[in-house]
Amino acid sequence: MKVLITGATGLVGSALTELLLQNGLKINYLTTNKNKIEHQPNYNGFYWSPESGVIDENCLIGVNTIIHLAGASIAKRWTSKYKQEIIESRVLSANLLFNALKNNPHQVKQVISASAIGIYPDSLKNYYSEDFKKFDNTFLSNVVVKWEESINQIERLNINVCILRIGLVLAKNGGALPEILKPIKLGLGSPFGSGKQVQSWIHIHDLANMFLYALQNNLQGTYNAVAPTPVTNYELNYSAAKILEKPFFMPNVPQFVMKLILGEMHTLLFESQNVSSKKIKEKGFVFQYKLIQSALNQLLYK
Template identity: 40%
Template sequence: MAKNVLLTGGTGFIGKHLTDVLIENGFTVSILSRSSRENTPSITYYKWNLKDNFIEKDAILNADYIIHLAGEGIVEKRWTKNRKKAILESRTKPIELIFSALKENKKTLDAFISASAVGIYGAITGPEICTENTPPTNDFLGTTCQQWENAADQITSLGIRTVKIRTGIVLGKDEGFLKKIAPGFKAGFGAILGSGKQYLPWIHVEDLCQIYLKAIVDNNMQGAYNATITDNTTNATLSRILANLYGYSIWIPNIPEFLIKLALGEMSIVVLEGQRISSEKIQKAGFEFQHTDIEATLSTSLS
């Protein structure tokens, strides 16, 4: 019988791609949803409600693996106190609910795999290349990711292999990061943000989904793994490539930091700062990236 993978966030950008990859590789997929959806031969939908601490029992009982992708968007709205709370709780509360359901039903899993983010290393631009051993920072992104991963570690206490995938910017055709920024470049108004020296740790959605698949089938994977390309792509690099792909050179001066901070508030650190990230650990685990050239990746993602 095919193994079942239960997804949170299964209807989002990454979740949709991952669902296809899992089905192609012989898994059945279950997706937790806040609203009723019609099942398909390969996908079963179960209801859950975080406010009521409710999750359909069969979703847990039928799962062999659980992958947690759900979470409010980091850059969708300004970081008010309430927004910060929503960002954090949308990542930690689902894990707490799953933990309680597993414990209550005395249910074990082959593995629990949670998304995380390279934001755990903080919003800092500098020469350091962050590894999985780099200490978390105490800014909003760092503490949010740390609490996110601490929640996932609860699952480990149940004797379940737990993997945390620290992701950067995810690129894909007409989706994710590019969906937000490409229209401005396409219209001829592309610009470099701030100094342009901030690094942009990136990964193609196809590679990211293959990392999740590997985390399922590789019983040796446990703990945190960076899931980004290790290169020197900066905001300036990406901006110039995007403009060139649309047939022009950037003519607008760099957008000053103070204007970005005025417009975005504290959230401006997401676009004004960025780290270099090591992918050595996942590569030593046997993973090979298929999308390693930023220009080629952008070209195929925009075509």
């Protein structure tokens, strides 16, 4: 079985690539960076540029499933130019995949795409399942709605579409965790704002396994990709400080300070999304890391 991955060179893509190769799958991947193109027996890179509408269509040869992860990072300052890139890297890439599938012979039966829980409004009260539809008008929510619409058009080609709305990915060597740990390691750990905002997280190992599970079980539809027990921002920071045996008594970081430092992107640290994993569990997916303590123990100790 051969899988085409976009964004294979990123944080999630690298973990997923390793897992799929271990499971005997062959991988083609699309990259926007020609220097990242490699050719190995089961791992072959192809060039694309969603911005210019360019794709090496040979990437589709022999492929049964596409896993779409590509997108410009949201963890950079949101200037108006960069906001455009965040949206376009997702929408134009999905459109390019749609057109490549429409205009070329292929055997693709399923497309699995990353999405994000940023689609759900900031709330301390709501508990979000996948059927929630009252999205608000924030930048992130609009990005994700457009991202999902552009992916869902692929259903028109009689291909199964599965969308995983990913929460905060916890990994050892990338993403948010190393940044969260920086002040804690200096003994300066503290929650952001009230610390009551809920962070729906997922261990990278469980996320990679969830993509594999969606592939092996030909899942269709939208699933939240978050661990079964979201935590408050206080619990997340406190648990990390405790495992690292660091003090945790600094005053909470006020929102206006982070707004000055990060601009509009500061909302990522202060928004609350309590998200349910019930739907994917009912499909039979089993999480290895259900509690933040076990996830952090594994990531911080080994």
